[in-house]
Amino acid sequence: MLRDISDLRKSYQKNSLKEKDLPLNPFSLFDRWFKEVKSNSGNSEVNAMTLSTIDKSGFPKGRIVLLKYYSIDGFIFFTNYNSDKSLSIEINNKVSISFFWEEFERQVIIKGFAEKTSAELSDKYFNSRPKGSKLGALVSEDQSSIIESKEFLIKKFNLLTKDFEGKEIERPENWGGFIINPIEYEFWQGGENRLHDRIRYSLSENLWKIDRLSP
Numbered sequence: 451m452l453r454d455i456s457d458l459r460k461s462y463q464k465n466s467l468k469e470k471d472l473p474l475n476p477f478s479l480f481d482r483w484f485k486e487v488k489s490n491s492g493n494s495e496v497n498a499m500t501l502s503t504i505d506k507s508g509f510p511k512g513r514i515v516l517l518k519y520y521s522i523d524g525f526i527f528f529t530n531y532n533s534d535k536s537l538s539i540e541i542n543n544k545v546s547i548s549f550f551w552e553e554f555e556r557q558v559i560i561k562g563f564a565e566k567t568s569a570e571l572s573d574k575y576f577n578s579r580p581k582g583s584k585l586g587a588l589v590s591e592d593q594s595s596i597i598e599s600k601e602f603l604i605k606k607f608n609l610l611t612k613d614f615e616g617k618e619i620e621r622p623e624n625w626g627g628f629i630i631n632p633i634e635y636e637f638w639q640g641g642e643n644r645l646h647d648r649i650r651y652s653l654s655e656n657l658w659k660i661d662r663l664s665p
């Protein structure tokens with residue numbers, strides 16, 4: 451049966467993105483938007499982003515990961531280096547990350563090249579995590595592989611909790627960060643009557659070229 455959800459419709463009118471407000475470097479605009487969203491979004495995970503990669507058979511896959519650090523040099527998330535996403539990045543490090551900030555009717559899509567972060571940065575972030583999350587990373591040492599049951603995970607968690615009682619947990623070698631060095635940003639601001647603002651910055655010979663795209 452065809453479920454009819456065609457009446458789910460919203461009009462966008464909260465904001466606009468005008469040429470006069472565009473900085474030369476897209477990082478400044480990302481930073482401005484992120485800060486605005488973060489300070490007005492309560493508990494929602496404004497740092498959740500969809501990471502899209504291409505696997506070895508050429509299929510794209512998007513999944514959510516959490517942005518943990520960002521700077522003009524790139525956007526950093528952490529994961530298991532044996533996971534599907536990491537294997538895809540090994541084959542093809544051209545990736546995309548995208549954010550949807552519903553309250554602000556905004557989307558940002560960034561394309562770039564992913565590279566592993568330094569061991570020092572991965573250690574710094576791993577060491578800052580609560581013990582439960584560190585144990586979780588150990589339990590899920592084979593992220594993305596098939597497991598027999600949820601029980602299997604819980605047993606492993608309980609065993610490791612005992613093993614590490616009163617002890618520090620070091621970052622496993624197969625867990626760490628990726629940094630995405632952007633070559634393109636697209637900023638989307640929802641507009642009335644579907645006349646959305648779409649501003650694309652593309653890197654060309656070390657300069658950011660700015661274009662407005664048809665919505």
Ligand SMILES: Cc1cc2nc3c(=O)[nH]c(=O)nc-3n(C[C@H](O)[C@H](O)[C@H](O)COP(=O)(O)O)c2cc1C
Binds near residue numbers: 527533536593
């Ligand atoms: C809100 C949210 C945050 C997540 N954050 C991360 C993250 O930071 N790192 C990570 O590896 N997986 C994170 N995940 C899980 C991933 O979406 C995904 O299930 C997992 O990384 C395995 O993906 P893969 O098999 O494609 O490699 C998160 C999921 C959600 C819904």
